[in-house]
Amino acid sequence: MNKINVNMIVNGEVVSILVEPNARLLDTLRDNLELTGTKEGCGVGECGACTVIVDGEAVNSCMILAASMEGKVIETIEGLGGDNGELHILQEKFIEHSALQCGFCTPGLVMSAKAFLDVNDKPTREEIKTAISGNLCRCTGYSQIVDAIEDAAKDYYVYDVCRVKK
Amino acid sequence: MFKYDYLRPASVKEACELLALHGDSAKVIAGGTDLMVQIRDEDKKWANIKYIIDIGHLKEMKYIKEDGDSICIGALSSHTDIVKSKILQKYAPFFCEASSTVGSPQIRNMGTIGGSIGNASPASDPVPPLIALDAEVKVVGTSGERTVLLKSIFANSYKTTLKVDEIITEISFKKMPTEAKSVFLKLGRRKALAISRMNVGVIVVVDSMGFVSDVRIAPGCIFAVPDRVKIAEDVLLGKVPTRELLVEAGKKVSEEMINRTGIRPSTEFKKPAIESLTTRALSQALEVE
Numbered sequence: 001m002n003k004i005n006v007n008m009i010v011n012g013e014v015v016s017i018l019v020e021p022n023a024r025l026l027d028t029l030r031d032n033l034e035l036t037g038t039k040e041g042c043g044v045g046e047c048g049a050c051t052v053i054v055d056g057e058a059v060n061s062c063m064i065l066a067a068s069m070e071g072k073v074i075e076t077i078e079g080l081g082g083d084n085g086e087l088h089i090l091q092e093k094f095i096e097h098s099a100l101q102c103g104f105c106t107p108g109l110v111m112s113a114k115a116f117l118d119v120n121d122k123p124t125r126e127e128i129k130t131a132i133s134g135n136l137c138r139c140t141g142y143s144q145i146v147d148a149i150e151d152a153a154k155d156y157y158v159y160d161v162c163r164v165k166k
Numbered sequence: 167m168f169k170y171d172y173l174r175p176a177s178v179k180e181a182c183e184l185l186a187l188h189g190d191s192a193k194v195i196a197g198g199t200d201l202m203v204q205i206r207d208e209d210k211k212w213a214n215i216k217y218i219i220d221i222g223h224l225k226e227m228k229y230i231k232e233d234g235d236s237i238c239i240g241a242l243s244s245h246t247d248i249v250k251s252k253i254l255q256k257y258a259p260f261f262c263e264a265s266s267t268v269g270s271p272q273i274r275n276m277g278t279i280g281g282s283i284g285n286a287s288p289a290s291d292p293v294p295p296l297i298a299l300d301a302e303v304k305v306v307g308t309s310g311e312r313t314v315l316l317k318s319i320f321a322n323s324y325k326t327t328l329k330v331d332e333i334i335t336e337i338s339f340k341k342m343p344t345e346a347k348s349v350f351l352k353l354g355r356r357k358a359l360a361i362s363r364m365n366v367g368v369i370v371v372v373d374s375m376g377f378v379s380d381v382r383i384a385p386g387c388i389f390a391v392p393d394r395v396k397i398a399e400d401v402l403l404g405k406v407p408t409r410e411l412l413v414e415a416g417k418k419v420s421e422e423m424i425n426r427t428g429i430r431p432s433t434e435f436k437k438p439a440i441e442s443l444t445t446r447a448l449s450q451a452l453e454v455e
Contacts, residue, residue: 002172016401021169021218022167045202058275062202065218065220067173070223131271134269
């Protein structure tokens with residue numbers, strides 16, 4: 001099987017990498033790029049733990065072939081913080097509202113919330129619930145998660161996702 | 167784990183040529199939300215797979231546009247594109263509603279309408295509204311293109327009538343008249359991420375005298391291949407809609423289900439469920455209590 005060369009932007013950095021033709025984006029992020037914040041839960045698109053943002057849209061990285069990511073802009077949980085380790089407002093609000101217990105679903109939920117808030121300034125609670133309906137959390141019961149996202153929406157600003165670091 | 171090579175054609179034409187060359191050992195991928203799961207499960211349907219032909223980047227198949235009295239949808243339009251389309255919200259709102267119930271936001275961002283049709287799942291959500299709209303699909307192969315009724319694409323559950331080198335490139339249908347009302351209803355196990363146990367798309371047009379001048383009833387999940395149910399539509403056509411007639415139309419749908427698929431262990435549940443779902447959809451569309 002021939003490996004495929006893929007050029008993509010991951011968290012602002014240009015990445016050029018050879019991937020197996022059957023590697024999923026999830027595998028490449030975790031095993032090759034060592035971005036293990038993105039989790040594998042069900043592997044079939046049911047749980048959302050593997051959610052990342054591709055070209056501005058939340059997607060399940062377990063259902064995407066890495067080879068298909070040529071020219072794409074990818075954001076993972078690792079790309080959210082600032083250069084000096086400061087947290088993204090969603091991360092701050094998740095902590096403030098205790099919107100996590102075991103934390104396994106959190107990266108996926110934060111990425112779904114980010115993709116949503118990037119294009120919705122004044123979301124209703126119902127819209128927030130729909131936005132995270134592809135993410136399962138078995139600990140919190142979702143209330144605190146919705147609270148956190150609602151709170152984050154109040155002073156949310158869109159971070160420049162397309163910037164490329166040197 | 168299945169192993170295969172990844173091919174990335176530069177055009178639809180090249181994709182068809184690759185399909186012609188590799189035959190059954192090749193499979194087209196677009197959004198991947200069905201195929202990636204089936205491959206992961208090592209579905210024996212794909213045991214011979216040697217090539218995956220990625221068409222997901224062929225942007226010329228990603229559009230939703232008006233063309234005179236028709237709407238044309240590129241096969242690579244995602245479910246999210248359909249949900250957000252102002253054109254579709256105006257001319258086929260129940261199709262947007264159906265697409266908004268597919269999987270999750272992530273799946274709707276990835277999954278395409280062409281893929282939904284090509285997968286030929288009897289439990290598809292966007293297909294029943296398209297069947298109610300008498301939609302057509304444009305199919306391209308190495309020997310040219312053809313346009314056929316969407317209905318004729320389905321051969322059986324998860325089987326299409328597409329030839330080995332053919333790709334679905336466009337879905338089109340006539341705009342509904344402005345006075346038409348459409349409703350899509352779905353029964354799933356939960357609100358989010360539920361595969362339909364049953365669904366139905368209906369369109370009704372009532373004339374100025376209060377008579378039903380057009381009615382389409384397209385249930386999902388209950389037939390091997392999707393279809394309108396003419397015997398149920400005939401109950402209402404030309405009549406002033408009443409509660410009794412809507413109940414009667416629902417009964418005709420379940421009658422047709424049993425005619426086509428026989429009595430199964432699930433029939434005891436499905437019969438009253440599809441009857442109520444149909445009646446409820448019609449009563450919402452016709453505003454008959």
